[in-house]
Amino acid sequence: MKSLLVLVLVPFFMTQTASVEVVKWKELEKEMMTKNGKIKVVNFWMTGCKSCVEELPHFEQLHRSFGNQVEVMLVSLDKESVEETKVNPVLVRNRITAKTFLLDEVDANTWIDKVEPTWTGAIPATVVIDQNNQRHIYQKSLTYAELVKIIHDIHKP
Amino acid sequence: MTRIAIFIMLVLVSINAAFIIYAYKLEDEIKDFKLPNVDGKMISLADYPKAKGFIIIFTCNHCPYAKSYEERIIKLHQKYGAAYPVIAINSNDAAAYPDDSFEAMKKRAAQKKYPFVYLHDESQEVAHIFGATKTPDVYLVHKEQEKNVIKYVGAIDDNYQNESEVKKHYVEDAISALEKGQEIVIKETKAIGCSIKWK
Numbered sequence: 001m002k003s004l005l006v007l008v009l010v011p012f013f014m015t016q017t018a019s020v021e022v023v024k025w026k027e028l029e030k031e032m033m034t035k036n037g038k039i040k041v042v043n044f045w046m047t048g049c050k051s052c053v054e055e056l057p058h059f060e061q062l063h064r065s066f067g068n069q070v071e072v073m074l075v076s077l078d079k080e081s082v083e084e085t086k087v088n089p090v091l092v093r094n095r096i097t098a099k100t101f102l103l104d105e106v107d108a109n110t111w112i113d114k115v116e117p118t119w120t121g122a123i124p125a126t127v128v129i130d131q132n133n134q135r136h137i138y139q140k141s142l143t144y145a146e147l148v149k150i151i152h153d154i155h156k157p
Numbered sequence: 158m159t160r161i162a163i164f165i166m167l168v169l170v171s172i173n174a175a176f177i178i179y180a181y182k183l184e185d186e187i188k189d190f191k192l193p194n195v196d197g198k199m200i201s202l203a204d205y206p207k208a209k210g211f212i213i214i215f216t217c218n219h220c221p222y223a224k225s226y227e228e229r230i231i232k233l234h235q236k237y238g239a240a241y242p243v244i245a246i247n248s249n250d251a252a253a254y255p256d257d258s259f260e261a262m263k264k265r266a267a268q269k270k271y272p273f274v275y276l277h278d279e280s281q282e283v284a285h286i287f288g289a290t291k292t293p294d295v296y297l298v299h300k301e302q303e304k305n306v307i308k309y310v311g312a313i314d315d316n317y318q319n320e321s322e323v324k325k326h327y328v329e330d331a332i333s334a335l336e337k338g339q340e341i342v343i344k345e346t347k348a349i350g351c352s353i354k355w356k
Contacts, residue, residue: 044349046221046349048220048221049220049221049351050219050254051352051354077349079318106315106316106317106318106319106322107315107316107325108312108317108347108348108349109311109312109315109346109347109348112347112348112349113347119347120290120291120347121290121291121347121348121349121350122290122291122349122350122351122352122353123291123349123350123351123352124352125352139290139352140352
């Protein structure tokens with residue numbers, strides 16, 4: 001009986017554990033390009049950016065509510081050296097279960113335009129890739145309601 | 158036909174007037190501005206008749222990227238300030254970010270003994286006119302026939318994390334090209350920065 005309880009509870013707690021995949025631009029680009037029929041919502045953030053951290057729960061909520069239609073990708077731009085000390089605690093505190101990456105690149109000039117040419121590099125920033133592979137950039141904080149509206153407007157059943 | 162053209166122009170003008178979005182581009186002549194410095198004096202570019210140009214940097218106190226470049230901004234001014242003084246401008250809304258208030262700017266400038274002016278763009282008008290979007294954001298300006306012309310826009314260098322690993326010194330390379338009368342090779346770059354906190 002006890003072991004059954006453990007079996008039931010362990011997966012629950014496991015989802016609360018943050019896991020970050022450290023990637024280079026090439027790998028992130030591949031993730032962004034991979035077609036899986038879902039709308040991709042790629043959010044660029046960092047722990048030191050207050051407005052970025054404040055909007056993380058909106059993306060998590062989107063992931064939990066629309067995970068079957070929408071793939072949420074959270075891309076931390078923090079230094080790799082603070083993954084354990086800064087990035088993970090923020091993810092745990094906000095109960096993030098959405099896919100999280102840490103983009104380990106120092107010269108953003110080499111990849112910003114590849115995300116979206118009109119992106120100035122300011123964060124918070126979110127790129128939505130629709131089912132036709134069109135990219136839409138939002139260079140501001142987004143509320144949950146705004147995110148749902150964006151998805152609703154571009155979603156093609 | 159001309160009537161349509163005039164109408165379109167009027168619409169464009171009114172849009173510009175409504176949002177004050179000028180967003181300077183390379184080779185644009187910039188308009189002078191007048192902003193308060195942390196020492197209480199009002200500063201404008203006209204106060205530097207001997208300068209060959211300016212390193213105008215939108216920056217602030219709170220942003221991790223701005224902090225990461227703080228020492229390098231001081232060094233830029235120490236190295237080039239006689240001819241190309243650094244003009245640091247903070248345009249962030251202090252109501253949302255108290256760390257970026259004028260008082261906090263004065264404190265930070267005193268603590269770190271900023272050798273350059275650190276101006277407060279409280280109305281955010283200067284940031285709007287430049288089309289600045291983030292901190293730090295550099296506009297390198299060169300004086301050409303009494304006009305202040307934008308010659309480089311973007312990042313200070315190619316490694317915000319670690320100064321010792323910088324390979325491309327974008328701003329320094331641009332200044333050195335200007336000094337030699339050569340064409341600047343990299344005129345525009347992009348970097349990650351904290352969005353300017355608009356009111």
